[in-house]
Amino acid sequence: MRCIYCFLIFFFFMINTSLLFAQSDTLKPSVTVDGEVTKPLKLYAADIAKMKHSTVNVLSRDGKEHSYSGVPVLEILNMAGVTMGKDLHGENLSKYLLVKCADGYEVLFSLAEIDTTFTNRTVVLADSTDGKLLPSDRGPFQLAVPGEKKPARSCFQVTEFIVKFAKE
């Protein structure tokens, strides 16, 4: 089973890259990580695919649960050197993560909501759902936020993570 999926994913990338070469003015989708980071990141689908995945279940608008597989957002923030885990105290608790999507939609988390030393849930930057790559109107990267009654923060086509201090 797993092999077939690997093959399908590989196949998809082949098609994707050939399309990309055909239309040279189209850019590859990516997620950038910026703001209060020590190492700004720009991750492409291939980078995400290489990272360790977790699977979570999210209730969707149709009232059914769907599984999402992707990289825990915590891992991505750690890679970028955001103050998570043992560094998430004091003033760092007034930091937030703003997630921006291609259509201009934006959702916000406090860092503690993402950190597994604070919460049991794992927020994931998913690249597949129910064992298939995300459909084009939601992918390549969708946020999957388990444990919420509304899927409004499980936003589509994520393009940016921005970490900032709330400074009111």
Add this chain to the structure above:
Amino acid sequence: MRLSSTIVCIGLIITLSAYSLHKTAKPYIIQYPAYFGNRIFVPDDNPETDAGVALGRMLFYENALSANNKISCATCHKQELAFTDEKKFSSGFDDSLQPRNTMSLVNLLWVRNFFWDGRATGLEEQAKTPLTGIHEMGQSLTVSVEKLQQKKFYHPLFKNAFGSDTIGEDMIVKALAQFVRTLVSADSKYDKYLRGEYKPTQSELNGIALFYAAPDPANNIRGADCGHCHGGPKTYSELYQNNGLDSVFTDAGREQITHQSFDEGRFRVVTLRNIALTSPYMHDGRFKTLDEVINHYNEHVLKSSTLSPFLQNKSNIVNGKQLDLNQKEKKDIVAFLNMLTDSSFITNKNFSNPFLN
């Protein structure tokens, strides 16, 4: 604009200290209702001032800013039409047609990225486009400065606004941006309803409900879910969506800016404030009436790989493929859209041609 005392009027907090402004430039307080929220965008280096706004208003109506001295911003953006001009495509100074429909200028204080594709960040950057576009006003800012220098009455106006004896290119766009930010419309029937001063007709009430509700036939909830994109009292949120006008795109819209294929055919969601005054509709002015617009959303949404997920599988009948509103419901939504017309906005003397009165 008169707003009742029942609404909290919130002023712009302007940090003058951070700005080397001419001492006499008095802050201009833009008033708006609390239900619009304070997510407004005024750059630190261009605070609103009385003198700046007054100058911007003159420049907005100034024909000398065009290459043949015949057109101004107001040629395409007419106040009585909520700053549009009834044309599918407006003519530039050289009579060539613009590639997209002229947008209305309403409540732009809450917008970050301008034009149908969001390509201009901030109203200062935006203003340069029509001024210098070779088929719009067709004149470099350098030439505009020279022409304004020759009109002596502008010297004290620029001095009052920016404290400088010489006119600078940046001052022209800054003053225009300051004026455009003051174009707030918040006194429509819908506002009066929100403030508890107007009792809507049954049809208007149905329209409001349909506009905001997502259809849920299993639970007997009828809706059109317009608010998903055009939501909130401003009837605006800054989103880019493909609303199903085409399945093959002659204008790639947002994709031309981001170069991401998922943005093909996406355009900025626009405000519906004063929408009854701003026909024709959409980025290419394809619809003449609001009835045509509703018919589009109800039964002509075209599929494509970038069609908004919020326009898919939305129906008032179980497993339906289209919205399936009835004739009365369509009329009700139009009744609501008509509530968004603000007659005090289009007659407000602060926005009119200063050369005429």
